[in-house]
Amino acid sequence: MIIDGKKIASEIEKTLKSAIDKIHGRKPALAFILVGEDPASMAYIRMKKKKCKEVGIVSIDRELPDSISEEELLSIITEFNQDPEVDGILTQLPLPLHIRTEKILEATDPKKDVDGFHPINMGKLLLGETNGFFPCTPYGITILLKHAKVETKGKHVVIVGRSNIVGKPLAALLMQKREGANATVTVAHSASQNLQEICKSADILIAAMGNPHFIKADMVKEGAVVIDVGINRKDGKLVGDVDFDCVAPKCAAITPVPGGVGPMTIAMLLSNTLLSYQRSA
Structure with missing residues (x-):
């Protein structure tokens, strides 16, 4: 199954538009x-x-x-x-x-930090509090998994990449004790040893290192879910961190690039902006 982030984002945006249209x-x-x-x-x-x-x-x-x-x-x-x-x-x-x-x-x-990058909002995220703002890309990935009916509870999630924008906050989100999380999370990075084995142990593999076509078929186990966060330009076109054509046949579900995580990031930015408006009303 290809997870259509564009379609899911469009549904979220319709809901937001409907709510905003009702504002006088x-x-x-x-x-x-x-x-x-x-x-x-x-x-x-x-x-x-x-x-x-x-x-x-x-x-x-x-x-x-x-x-x-x-x-x-x-x-x-x-x-x-x-x-x-x-x-x-x-x-x-x-x-x-x-x-x-x-x-x-x-x-x-912090109350206007709709990108979710302020240290206070990052701290609230880590503590499991929901009264801040979640960073848009990690938040978008959790919503994407929910809409695609991918179970995270008890699953082994491997995130390749430890950036402050994706890797770290996404790990914090997915380990929380709540619905849509409850995962066992491993964060791998450039200094990780046995990266192939770590990736292959993942039920859900999330590639977020900004390295075109880095994740190959031999790094993914049969039936895994693969989320590709990378956006790279290669030979004049946009590609992800996952070598889609060779990895997709092994997957239960996979996101494409473009049209996967990217649209969800923007949808969450819009959602956070409406949330900020509602909190200040």
């Missing part, structure tokens, strides 16, 4: 901060803004030169933090080298 008065608003002119970042912002428009979320743009100082960027974030008509703040990463990413993420009001 001010609609939810998401502020986008883009520093510089990185083509990939510009494309991501365009995609996110398009989806905001489709569901009825107001986009607020702040496009800044990459020469902007850290202090100037912090003052813009403070301005959005204090604006009662802004529900979410998204600073597109990566930032220029002279700006400390952690400083910017920490400056964002």
Whole structure:
């Protein structure tokens, strides 16, 4: 089975649009901060803004030169933090080298941190609290598994990749004592020994290392579920971290790239923005 993330995201977006259409008065608003002119970042912002428009979320743009100082960027974030008509703040990463990413993420009001990257929201996630915001890609993966009726309880999940954006928060989400989690989680990475054996022990294998076609058929056990988080450009086209054509025949279920995890990430961003609006009402 191919898990159609695009279709699942579309269903979520329809539900969000229906909820937002019923709002009288001010609609939810998401502020986008883009520093510089990185083509990939510009494309991501365009995609996110398009989806905001489709569901009825107001986009607020702040496009800044990459020469902007850290202090100037912090003052813009403070301005959005204090604006009662802004529900979410998204600073597109990566930032220029002279700006400390952690400083910017920490400056964002945790109550408007719809990306879920603030240390307070990360801490709440680890503790199993649900009154913060979950990071969009890990959250999207858990919803994807739920919609695809993939059981996680008692299953061995192997996550290849330990980033702060995907690997670490996803491990924390899937190990929680609640429905849609309760998994036994292994996080593998570049320093892991016997990586092939670790991957092959997975009931659910999640590839999130940003290495095109890294996961081969001999790393996947028969009947596993494979979730491909990678988005890489190879020979002019988008590919995942999984060698889809040779891995798919072994899988009970697999996500494609594109059209798998990517659309879910955006759907969760929209969902978090509406949630922020509802909490502040």
